Amino acid sequence: MERPELGYLLTRLLRTAMAREEPILANAGLRMWDYAVLSALTENAAPTQAQLAAATGRDKTRLIGNLDQLERLGLVTREPDPADRRNRVVSLTAEGRRILERCRADIREMEDDLLRDVPPGDREAFERVLTRLVDPLD
């Protein structure tokens, strides 16, 4: 058998990774996109929702539902920017940061388990290549 193609391998692996990630997020009341949006707020709050949409690659109109959900769970706040009250500044709440960190830890644990049979050197190379390939796409 020939070496399988990248697309095939990546599709398969991504599918299982997502399948394992979903219950972790569901446990916190989150869907994939909710988590992606939440994650994008780690570094700093988003000055406008349009900017947040652009940063996450989420459609502007679909982002709203995610923010609704995150707000409902008390993980983020949407507050009018005092400087320009048309804008809504989206920030993590303390609870939001707590949940985010917990998800991150759980996901990390899941990944460790997924990669448990991979020799450390190979794992490092694997992550190095992944990061390198993705980086220049920014």
Added chain:
Amino acid sequence: MERPELGYLLTRLLRTAMAREEPILANAGLRMWDYAVLSALTENAAPTQAQLAAATGRDKTRLIGNLDQLERLGLVTREPDPADRRNRVVSLTAEGRRILERCRADIREMEDDLLRDVPPGDREAFERVLTRLVDPLD
């Protein structure tokens, strides 16, 4: 910044890999699923379409459209199994094999280009890990 998550990296990378693969397949008149189905016929012909559907993970009813397209292009044949004429044996034609090999070569070339900046050792480790992670999922 923390190490990015596997899910994130895989999603990004898969997206670009697919984006680069699509035109190659379109060049042969194929969509992703057409190619996946075609590819599944490399080793041996599929004794029944139901089996082919199972092998590719494609829904039984959706497979039909792919086979129609592949047949239209003269890449596969659907012939009643003499032993049980309810079954249709799906096989590659000579042209089908030719196109398949051409796509494979083009895709391989695309992958080489995608990975051109990755040191050979890392690349080997990368592919080794990918294969290893996907393998036990069967």
Added chain:
DNA sequence: AGAATAAGTAAGCATGCGTAGACGATACAC
């Protein structure tokens, strides 16, 4: 006052998937 922008809301359209029911052709058990 009037134009422009941000957020929210809704509607329409396209895609893709899976399910279910019906059909004809065929096979098989009795």
Added chain:
DNA sequence: GTGTATCGTCTACGCATGCTTACTTATTCT
């Protein structure tokens, strides 16, 4: 033979996703 089951096919439906468009509201800027 007759009845039952299976295979491939087709059609119709429901579901989820996503993009585009347009309209409303609040707010800002000129």
